[in-house]
Amino acid sequence: MNIPQPYLDLAIKIVYLVGVLLFLTVFALLAVWFERKVSAHVQDRLGPMETGKWHGWSQTIADTIKLLIKEDIIPIAADKKLFRLAPYVVFIGSLAGFAVLPFAANLIGSDLNIGVYYVIAVTSLVVIGILMAGWASNNKWALYGAMRSAAQMVSYEIPVALSLLIPVIMAGTMSMEQIVHNQAGGFWNWYVFRTFPFSLVGFVIYFWASLAETNRTPFDIPEAESELVAGYHVEYSGMRFAIFFLAEYGNMFVVSAIASTVFLGGWQAPFPFLEFIPGPFWFIGKAMTLVLIQMWIRWTLPRLRVDQLMHVCWKIFLPFSFANLLLVGLWVVLVG
Amino acid sequence: MMETKELNIPLGMTPERWEKFNLVSRASGERMTLQMGPQHPATHGVLRLELETDGEVVTKVTPYIGYLHRCFEKMAESVTYPQIIPYADRMDYLSSMNMELGYVLAVEKLMGIEVNERVQTLRVLVCELNRIGSHCVALGTYGLDLGAWTPLLYLFQAREHILDLLEELSGARMLFNYIRIGGLANDLPNGWTDKVREFCDFMAPKIPELNDLLSYNKIFIERTANVGVMSPEVAIAYGVTGPNLRASGVDWDMRRDAPYSGYENYEFEPQLGRGEFGQVGDCWDRYIVRVREMDESLKIIRQALDRLPDGDVKEKIPRSFGKMPVGEVYISTEAPRGELGIYLVSDGTNKPYRVKARSGAYCAVSALPAFSVGVLIADLVAIVASIDIVLGEVDR
Numbered sequence: 209m210n211i212p213q214p215y216l217d218l219a220i221k222i223v224y225l226v227g228v229l230l231f232l233t234v235f236a237l238l239a240v241w242f243e244r245k246v247s248a249h250v251q252d253r254l255g256p257m258e259t260g261k262w263h264g265w266s267q268t269i270a271d272t273i274k275l276l277i278k279e280d281i282i283p284i285a286a287d288k289k290l291f292r293l294a295p296y297v298v299f300i301g302s303l304a305g306f307a308v309l310p311f312a313a314n315l316i317g318s319d320l321n322i323g324v325y326y327v328i329a330v331t332s333l334v335v336i337g338i339l340m341a342g343w344a345s346n347n348k349w350a351l352y353g354a355m356r357s358a359a360q361m362v363s364y365e366i367p368v369a370l371s372l373l374i375p376v377i378m379a380g381t382m383s384m385e386q387i388v389h390n391q392a393g394g395f396w397n398w399y400v401f402r403t404f405p406f407s408l409v410g411f412v413i414y415f416w417a418s419l420a421e422t423n424r425t426p427f428d429i430p431e432a433e434s435e436l437v438a439g440y441h442v443e444y445s446g447m448r449f450a451i452f453f454l455a456e457y458g459n460m461f462v463v464s465a466i467a468s469t470v471f472l473g474g475w476q477a478p479f480p481f482l483e484f485i486p487g488p489f490w491f492i493g494k495a496m497t498l499v500l501i502q503m504w505i506r507w508t509l510p511r512l513r514v515d516q517l518m519h520v521c522w523k524i525f526l527p528f529s530f531a532n533l534l535l536v537g538l539w540v541v542l543v544g
Numbered sequence: 545m546m547e548t549k550e551l552n553i554p555l556g557m558t559p560e561r562w563e564k565f566n567l568v569s570r571a572s573g574e575r576m577t578l579q580m581g582p583q584h585p586a587t588h589g590v591l592r593l594e595l596e597t598d599g600e601v602v603t604k605v606t607p608y609i610g611y612l613h614r615c616f617e618k619m620a621e622s623v624t625y626p627q628i629i630p631y632a633d634r635m636d637y638l639s640s641m642n643m644e645l646g647y648v649l650a651v652e653k654l655m656g657i658e659v660n661e662r663v664q665t666l667r668v669l670v671c672e673l674n675r676i677g678s679h680c681v682a683l684g685t686y687g688l689d690l691g692a693w694t695p696l697l698y699l700f701q702a703r704e705h706i707l708d709l710l711e712e713l714s715g716a717r718m719l720f721n722y723i724r725i726g727g728l729a730n731d732l733p734n735g736w737t738d739k740v741r742e743f744c745d746f747m748a749p750k751i752p753e754l755n756d757l758l759s760y761n762k763i764f765i766e767r768t769a770n771v772g773v774m775s776p777e778v779a780i781a782y783g784v785t786g787p788n789l790r791a792s793g794v795d796w797d798m799r800r801d802a803p804y805s806g807y808e809n810y811e812f813e814p815q816l817g818r819g820e821f822g823q824v825g826d827c828w829d830r831y832i833v834r835v836r837e838m839d840e841s842l843k844i845i846r847q848a849l850d851r852l853p854d855g856d857v858k859e860k861i862p863r864s865f866g867k868m869p870v871g872e873v874y875i876s877t878e879a880p881r882g883e884l885g886i887y888l889v890s891d892g893t894n895k896p897y898r899v900k901a902r903s904g905a906y907c908a909v910s911a912l913p914a915f916s917v918g919v920l921i922a923d924l925v926a927i928v929a930s931i932d933i934v935l936g937e938v939d940r
Contacts, residue, residue, distance in 0.1 A: 252695035348578050352600070352921070425691050426763055435689075435925045437585060510763045511691025513922045514600065 279448035290344035297335030312487030353439025363521035388474035464498035589935035662855030725860035769822035772927035782911035786882030791817035792825035
């Protein structure tokens with residue numbers, strides 16, 4: 209084989225990218241179905257039962273096909289270029305997060321030495337896409353959704369970043385792979401349980417702030433169905449809407465996967481004797497558990513108002529995560 | 545100068561609050577007009593609100609109605625008295641029994657018919673059942689508008705139970721056409737009262753469950769307490785009635801204060817807003833008053849079941865309505881969405897000369913601009929949900 213190394217690397221990366229795209233699509237299809245079932249059972253219903261016979265498992269596939277073959281509608285007054293571009297920006301924002309998710313030891317798109325930093329940066333891209341969508345739609349409701357989203361972003365980003373710094377301090381590195389390696393050997397070594405209770409508080413803050421990041425109840429303010437009709441994607445239909453949807457579910461997975469990577473030991477088994485089970489099982493399992501909790505919360509709680517979200521983020525999450533960060537730093541310096 | 549300034553203060557706003565609000569909203573000066581509805585998910589049908597907004601602050605609300613106007617009053621002039629009952633059903637389609645009762649009582653008053661006690665008791669029974677069903681929808685959609693989906697489904701289960709009962713009774717699930725002039729369409733099916741008792745036992749624990757899930761939820765309280773405070777003065781000035789009026793602390797319930805259909809024989813307490821988490825008359829009060837009213841309705845249903853006397857459900861009334869007494873009557877009843885007043889003018893023919901319906905929801909909508917200025921859009925959604933309007937009744 210005389211293929212030059214750079215081409216080989218590129219080929220591997222492309223294969224990985226296709227793999228991640230496939231994973232994301234399958235995950236989104238499954239998660240939408242799963243969410244319907246979860247919401248149905250929370251609400252004492254059955255949910256989809258017909259399509260595909262077994263508990264309506266193929267309902268989302270049918271819905272996606274319907275969305276894909278729908279007429280492509282762009283409002284006359286819309287800014288057409290931005291309108292077309294926005295869903296892809298949102299989607300890329302959530303897809304780029306997958307690059308540094310360690311599915312297992314050495315199964316990672318790119319083990320950046322600034323992995324955590326990178327994640328915080330690229331997931332913020334989603335908001336740019338939302339702003340573009342809201343502005344380009346030329347619809348007042350969409351504009352409100354976009355503005356709320358921008359206001360929301362500056363509120364949750366800081367607690368998220370500060371909470372993610374806790375494991376970084378404890379691990380002494382920003383590489384996702386390295387952070388997971390440091391948590392080997394059973395669940396008591398996971399960062400969420402070390403420096404108890406500070407990192408646990410950090411984990412909880414991250415989880416709640418990540419609900420704001422994924423625009424889910426109680427922080428689904430930018431798309432608040434009963435207030436803003438659908439918020440920033442009110443004018444979108446068909447395939448573009450499907451891409452927004454895909455990105456939303458992709459984002460849910462990304463934030464949950466990050467939480468499980470930096471706090472819950474990533475692909476490490478909870479007990480040493482369970483290590484024969486491959487890493488992706490634990491990684492996806494942990495992330496899915498968090499996704500399940502996200503869904504559970506969504507179907508239980510009402511929605512906060514936009515100023516209440518600010519209050520929660522700036523006056524509660526922010527001081528707590530600051531104090532947390534200082535205390536963890538102190539702990540690391542004193543205890544080691 | 546001072547005078548004009550004070551005149552501009554919207555009713556229901558204190559001067560201090562108005563000044564504070566002006567400081568915030570006049571700073572930027574630019575307003576945006578926003579059409580909320582008629583196809584907006586939070587306007588409960590086809591209400592259109594024209595909002596003037598400054599950022600997310602609503603500086604002016606103008607409700608526009610008429611999208612569901614179905615000419616009830618005009619149509620009533622061209623059909624005979626019994627034929628109007630199905631039209632009355634369609635006013636507030638969520639509490640058709642109460643609508644029927646109001647109209648039928650007016651006709652009976654005009655004709656001077658006294659119905660027997662069984663009919664009266666059964667009317668109270670079905671009306672209270674329907675009131676619970678109607679409040680279930682009101683509270684469920686309230687939660688829905690604030691982003692809580694699940695209470696809606698739980699409440700619809702309870703309502704489903706009621707609809708099944710009423711279907712067994714009248715053959716219809718929403719528009720019953722059950723209460724007739726001088727009686728009822730038919731007597732009870734076998735075993736129906738036992739099923740109602742079963743329902744009471746089923747419903748009683750549902751209310752604490754709802755309280756756990758939604759009423760005392762911290763987020764829900766934050767969203768609704770101190771929001772959209774309707775002072776008693778505003779409520780009375782705009783003729784707001786029913787649960788909305790009682791939530792503002794005004795002790796007024798037609799069932800107790802001007803009893804009809806034998807309501808004076810039942811023990812129940814009109815529930816008033818107490819301002820537990822904020823001010824009296826805020827959105828939370830309007831919510832909890834309805835929750836507590838469901839309890840009271842259950843009480844009335846149980847009493848009605850206990851006393852249900854024997855009798856004929858069809859009184860002897862003239863076969864045709866050809867010879868009606870000439871004159872006019874007005875009767876008002878307590879429907880789930882406020883006072884339903886029916887004004888009837890008869891010219892002696894078999895068709896009424898004029899029918900006028902006074903609806904509680906209409907007054908509640910008209911009061912909207914008075915107490916929802918200076919709130920956020922999200923609050924406005926809560927306020928519209930809290931006054932619980934059915935556009936069928938508003939537009940008639």
